[in-house]
Amino acid sequence: MGTQTPLKLPTIDFNDLNMDDSNNNCKWEEVKSKVYNALIEYGCFEAIFDKVPLELCKELFPSLEELFDLPIETKKLNASKKPYHGYVGQFPMVPLYESMGIDDANVLEKVEAMTNILWPNGNPNFSKTIHCFSEKLSELDKIIRKMVLESLGVEKYLEEHMNSTNYLVRVMKYKGPQTSETKLGLSSHTDKNVVTILCQNQVDGLEILTKDGKWISFKPSQPGTFIAMIGDALHSWSNGRLHSAFHRVMMSGNEARYSAGLFSIPKGGYLIKAPQEMVDDDHPLLFKPYDHVDFLNYYYSPQGQTDQFALRTYCGV
Numbered sequence: 001m002g003t004q005t006p007l008k009l010p011t012i013d014f015n016d017l018n019m020d021d022s023n024n025n026c027k028w029e030e031v032k033s034k035v036y037n038a039l040i041e042y043g044c045f046e047a048i049f050d051k052v053p054l055e056l057c058k059e060l061f062p063s064l065e066e067l068f069d070l071p072i073e074t075k076k077l078n079a080s081k082k083p084y085h086g087y088v089g090q091f092p093m094v095p096l097y098e099s100m101g102i103d104d105a106n107v108l109e110k111v112e113a114m115t116n117i118l119w120p121n122g123n124p125n126f127s128k129t130i131h132c133f134s135e136k137l138s139e140l141d142k143i144i145r146k147m148v149l150e151s152l153g154v155e156k157y158l159e160e161h162m163n164s165t166n167y168l169v170r171v172m173k174y175k176g177p178q179t180s181e182t183k184l185g186l187s188s189h190t191d192k193n194v195v196t197i198l199c200q201n202q203v204d205g206l207e208i209l210t211k212d213g214k215w216i217s218f219k220p221s222q223p224g225t226f227i228a229m230i231g232d233a234l235h236s237w238s239n240g241r242l243h244s245a246f247h248r249v250m251m252s253g254n255e256a257r258y259s260a261g262l263f264s265i266p267k268g269g270y271l272i273k274a275p276q277e278m279v280d281d282d283h284p285l286l287f288k289p290y291d292h293v294d295f296l297n298y299y300y301s302p303q304g305q306t307d308q309f310a311l312r313t314y315c316g317v
């Protein structure tokens, strides 16, 4: 009898875990091994992390409603040269989708500057919620990345690796399609950044493609959990050891889905290059060193947008 892929992502509990726990701590080692295995097999997992308390998520989603209820002309004021870092929406291919990016959301002044563009009289509540979400969730990003580097045996690069990224918070709204038929909310893609950590309101819709081609519908095991996934930058840095999963959002019914994500993103000018320890006879180099921002210019070009394996085309060996 063949084994069947369980159509459920692993759930990993990060409660009571700190960055400082990495020295000889049993719980750290146990969680690290679960993280590494999940990222090899699925490229993602569900994370329980109560440093972002449920109350914060409960404050977050009404704030997102308030944001997306603003007039379209106002939302467009948050423009960015970088794709998906500003306001995005009204795409014919995915008409249910809108998103708003907030660069450096872990820096309060940056969030306030962006908030003041949208609400000229300010919106301290919105700024505080987004900043707090970003700051607390960035701890989980750092724990995951430290665990990954330790598992790969290359923790000596930790400082350089951590310093090579910035944080973006992107918040999303998917309108309910007003039909029981399932409609595309967001097209299938792999993330291009290092690590993405997402949370959602009570409306499901995120689907993850397994290595053997089956879609898993993600259902949080309890309110207030997160899904953490790695992007192409960590896939290439680990020379293909970690999987970067295709995922999409499928919507049905009347209710809107809101989600919020923290994205660690390689800085422009930094070359993403698999360390020499990741390359050997069994693991020949998969990608030439590349700059994330230059790669995005290709990915968002007309050719790149129809290219499922854009990174391979761009810098595959």
Ligand SMILES: O=C(O)CCC(=O)C(=O)O
Residues within 6 Å of the ligand: 170, 172, 186, 191, 198, 200, 206, 247, 249, 259, 260, 261
């Ligand atoms: O809204 C979601 O759950 C997924 C969003 C996503 O995949 C992305 O922004 O890259």
Ligand SMILES: [Fe+2]
Residues within 6 Å of the ligand: 189, 190, 191, 247
């Ligand atoms: Fe994504």
